Amino acid sequence: xxxxxxxxxxxxxxxxxxxxxxxxxTVHPQLAKRVWKVVEELGYFPNTQARMLGSGRSRIFxxxxxxxxxxxxxxxxxxxxxxxxxxxxxxxMTSTVxxxxxxxxxxxxxxxxxxxxxxVMTFGMEEALLGDLKLRNVPLxxxxxxxxxxxxxxxxxxxxxxxxQAVQHLAALRHERTAFITGPLTLxxxxxxxDAFIESMGEIGMALDRxxxxxxxHTLEGGVEAFAKLLALPSRPTxxxxxxDMTAIGVMRKSYVEKIAVPRDLSVVGFDNIRFSEYILxxxxxxxxxxxxxxxxxxxxxxxxxxxxxxxxxxxxxxxxTDFVLRESxxxxxxxxLRSTREL
Numbered sequence: 001x002x003x004x005x006x007x008x009x010x011x012x013x014x015x016x017x018x019x020x021x022x023x024x025x026t027v028h029p030q031l032a033k034r035v036w037k038v039v040e041e042l043g044y045f046p047n048t049q050a051r052m053l054g055s056g057r058s059r060i061f062x063x064x065x066x067x068x069x070x071x072x073x074x075x076x077x078x079x080x081x082x083x084x085x086x087x088x089x090x091x092x093m094t095s096t097v098x099x100x101x102x103x104x105x106x107x108x109x110x111x112x113x114x115x116x117x118x119x120v121m122t123f124g125m126e127e128a129l130l131g132d133l134k135l136r137n138v139p140l141x142x143x144x145x146x147x148x149x150x151x152x153x154x155x156x157x158x159x160x161x162x163x164x165q166a167v168q169h170l171a172a173l174r175h176e177r178t179a180f181i182t183g184p185l186t187l188x189x190x191x192x193x194x195d196a197f198i199e200s201m202g203e204i205g206m207a208l209d210r211x212x213x214x215x216x217x218h219t220l221e222g223g224v225e226a227f228a229k230l231l232a233l234p235s236r237p238t239x240x241x242x243x244x245d246m247t248a249i250g251v252m253r254k255s256y257v258e259k260i261a262v263p264r265d266l267s268v269v270g271f272d273n274i275r276f277s278e279y280i281l282x283x284x285x286x287x288x289x290x291x292x293x294x295x296x297x298x299x300x301x302x303x304x305x306x307x308x309x310x311x312x313x314x315x316x317x318x319x320x321x322t323d324f325v326l327r328e329s330x331x332x333x334x335x336x337x338l339r340s341t342r343e344l
Contacts, residue, residue, distance in 0.1 A: 062091070118302075
């Protein structure tokens, strides 16, 4: 089956079939409708490589994520793909699992498929690994680490806004020993979240015990291990703010094992607002960084760059704000609550 047969049955020219399949808007709607009707009847699947040779465009975007097993990323993939389909694009998705060699292989595969742009949603993979993409003038989108250069867009996350709200919320609940479990401090995003916590504590004049800042690895197991270190301190925290929800769930698991009730004995706050954070018990208070909005911003940034005749010489920056989401994993500092009861 080829476009000549489709053209014959639809009673149009092969050029009209080609323009229709490539979604070129100059085709008359009635003709396009006839072509698509025949395409569906015959079960025709256009050859992507042939289509690219004809139009000079692949209509494929690459999407690179850190790891598909982390619940944060599936929604990014889902929304990015849905948005791509709405605009007549396909996506080629790969995960790096934080491995440099795997990243290089992924980049090579994207180049072989002549992608028109790549969204790098890895939160910390070194940009230097994407030299081939930059040399070939492929538009790129990064999260937090993009450099100001032509064809590079950077989605900057306003971590401070949501973390400030969470810190102020815990302070209002009279927590004076609030701990922070970071992500891997090799990641710029993890450092940015830690710095936002320190700044927020300073803004309200809250004393900061550096022993209460412990490095984690953004996994459930990492949350368990990090909280175990906090429990080993002479005076344990009454509240823990975590760099992501997976860490927070790990903290809650360790609390359960140690018979520390959340939120009665310990308040816990996560970060990301992954889908099942509201379904665990108790539902997790967290800081929302919308995965759906992140995916839509990334796709739109690539689309904008593809459409530009002349790249922005300093790249383009987009902002994604974070917000605190109150649920049931935070409560009044138990020691302060007990003191208030005694005073009554």
